[in-house]
Amino acid sequence: MTSQNPASRSTRSAAIVGAGQTGVTAALGLLDAGFEVTLYSDRDQPALRNDVPATGTALEFGVAQQAELALGLDTYTARAPRHTGLSVRIADPERNELIAFDGDFDGYVGVAVDTRLKADERLTAFRERGGRFVVEQVTPETLDGIAAAHDLTLVATGRGGLSDLFAVGTTRTVYDAPQRSLLTVTVTGLDHDPGVFAHRSPAGGGHSGFSIFADQGEGWWGPYLHKDAGPSWAFLGWARPGSDWEKRFGAADSAASAHRIVTELYRDYIDWDLPEVLATRVIEDDPHSWLKGAVRPVVREGVGRTAGGHPVASLGDTSVAYDPIAGQGAQSGLIQAQRLVAAAAVHDGAFDENWIAARYAEFLAARSDAAAKVTRLFLSDPEFADIGGQFFAAAAVEPRFASALVGLLHHPQPFLGVDSVEAAGAYIEKVTGVSAADVLGRFQPAGRFERSAFAPALTRA
Ligand SMILES: Cc1cc2nc3c(=O)[nH]c(=O)nc-3n(C[C@H](O)[C@H](O)[C@H](O)COP(=O)(O)OP(=O)(O)OC[C@H]3O[C@@H](n4cnc5c(N)ncnc54)[C@H](O)[C@@H]3O)c2cc1C
Structure with missing residues (x-):
């Protein structure tokens, strides 16, 4: 696991401030690379695990898992319920049921692990x-x-x-406010077998389910590993400003009320998934199993300076905050941490401003720029409306394209070069081998989505 000769590196020291999953991952990585590492946290270890909500759902895919593997860390793919695809349904403002597709993850799986569990276990290893x-x-x-x-x-x-130490980048930060209000709650009571969400996918509970309402927002259910309850499910909802969903999300003040609000949301809007939602139960032992709020997508500078002029590097959400609609934040932080550790391990000079800035520029190019752009696609940013319309319609027609579209959550790079309807068409043709006109010519509105016939007692029998 140790990638450097500790003797030759023992004089170098590193400080990491913040013991969320990104900070702890970097701390453990630098320790294993031979640094003397001090990790500063505003909370002690039990409080990090038990007195706060998870920072987010933290669903991550193959590329982020490879970054963890490169640091010799557990990816949790053997312990967490695996996501093998994403089932998407889209309704227009009149609630016409327009687009349905089920994208398989091609050659990788997703896992959503409680950030408190991951940080706690890595912190234990760090201290040991x-x-x-x-x-x-x-x-x-x-x-x-x-x-x-x-x-x-x-x-x-x-x-x-301490994020204010890092200036907000004006070119890369395109929104002056959050684009959605968020509500999330983690629950038990539902298995992950093919009988769950079977109306959406043959993979059933192996696929997460995403429903998009053009005027209201988006709702997602996915398999989750909760720190105490183990394999479970997470709901994550996004509400557009001024929508009915936003009012509903704003009323949440406990796990029980968040669960009730979600159940009513599915009853009133997303009835195709309602039986599964009715089977879920709040995790009674964890009063922090829910969260509401909003994230303004912001890209900060990679280097800050303390009052005495010492350069410090931003990492994780301190560097880049993403709306979670495309699940990029945790992934981005882990990839950034791994890249920083790998670069620091082989660097012989000072970790000065130039070194930090160069590593940050590489990270933006290697992951973050593409991750931010895919986030804008899934946020239905007007700049990408026509491209998104083509992509989602093509996914409804061609399973290969459905797989490629959901694959952008794992590896967002292919979207970096797509800036026009023509480029979107070329990408559709590249993936499917068929011209975009032919693919899109076959698109038909879904009409009516299949409804769930889930019966908990029968699937558990
Ligand atoms: C609702 C929601 C859903 C999400 N879903 C996904 C997803 O599916 N996939 C994905 O990849 N990402 C997702 N994300 C993003 C992901 O959760 C975050 O990017 C990630 O967890 C951030 O980790 P972090 O360690 O950078 O920050 P944090 O988890 O915020 O950790 C920061 C730590 O620093 C500590 N701290 C703060 N100030 C100080 C100080 N002055 N001194 C000492 N310590 C301090 C804090 O207490 C905390 O422990 C989601 C986010 C949200 C909000």
């Missing part, structure tokens, strides 16, 4: 292997001393925390 864990709320003033005392300082304090 000799990492120094300091419980302290780091301020801009104390960060100055920390950065002065370490060769490399990473700031992974999430979207709030």
Whole structure:
């Protein structure tokens, strides 16, 4: 697991501020690469696990899992219920049921692991292997001393925390406000076998289910690994500003009320999935199994300077905050952490501003720019409306394209070069081997989505 000769690296030190899953992953990676590592956290280890909600659903796919594997870390693919595809349904503002497709993940799986569980287990390993864990709320003033005392300082304090140390990039930050209000709740009571959500996919509970209402927002159910309850399900909803869904999400004030709001949402809007939703139960032992809020997509600079002029590097949500609609935030942070660790391990010079900025530019090019663009596609950003219309219609006609479209969540790079309807058509043809006109000419509105005939007692018999 250790990728460097510890003796030759023992004089180098690193500080990481923030013990969310990204900070802990980087801390463990640097420790295993031979650094002396101190990890600063505003909460002690039990509080990180039990007194806060998970930062998000953190569904991640093959590329992000490969980054964890490269650090010698567990990807949880053997422990978490696996996602093998994504089933999508789209209704227009008049609630006409327009598009349905079921995209298989081609050669990889997804897992959504409780960020508290992952951070806790990695923190335990970090401490057992000799990492120094300091419980302290780091301020801009104390960060100055920390950065002065370490060769490399990473700031992974999430979207709030010390993120203001890093200027917001004006070119890459395209929204001045969140695009959706969010509500999430984790539940039990539902298996992951083919009898669950069977009306959506032959894979049943192996596929997550995404429903899009052009005027209201989006609702998603997916298999999840909860820190205490184990294999479970997560709901994640996105509400457009001013929508009925936004009002409903705003009323949530507990796991039970969030669960009730979601159940009523499925009763009133997404009845095709209702029987499965009615079978779910709140996780009573975890009062933090729900979350509401909003994320403004923001891309910050990779380098900040403390008052004394010491350069520090941003990491994870502190670098880039994504709306979670395309599931990019956790993935991006893990990939960024792995890239930073790998680069630091083989670097012999100072970790100065130039080095940090160069690594950040590489990360933006290798992952983040594409991840942010795919997030805008799934947010139905008007700039990509025509492209999105083609892509989702093509997915409804051609299973190969459905697989490629949902594959952008795993590997968003193919979308980076798609900036016009012509380029979208060329991508459809590249994936399917058929001209986009021929593919789209075969599109027919779905008419009526198949409804669930799920009967919990029968599937468990
Ligand atoms: C609803 C929702 C759903 C999501 N779904 C997905 C998904 O499906 N897939 C995906 O890839 N991503 C998803 N994300 C994004 C993902 O959850 C985050 O990108 C990721 O968990 C961020 O991890 P982090 O370690 O960077 O930040 P955080 O988890 O926020 O960790 C930061 C840590 O720093 C600590 N801290 C803050 N300030 C200080 C300080 N001054 N001193 C010391 N410590 C401090 C905090 O207490 C915290 O422990 C989702 C996000 C949301 C909101």
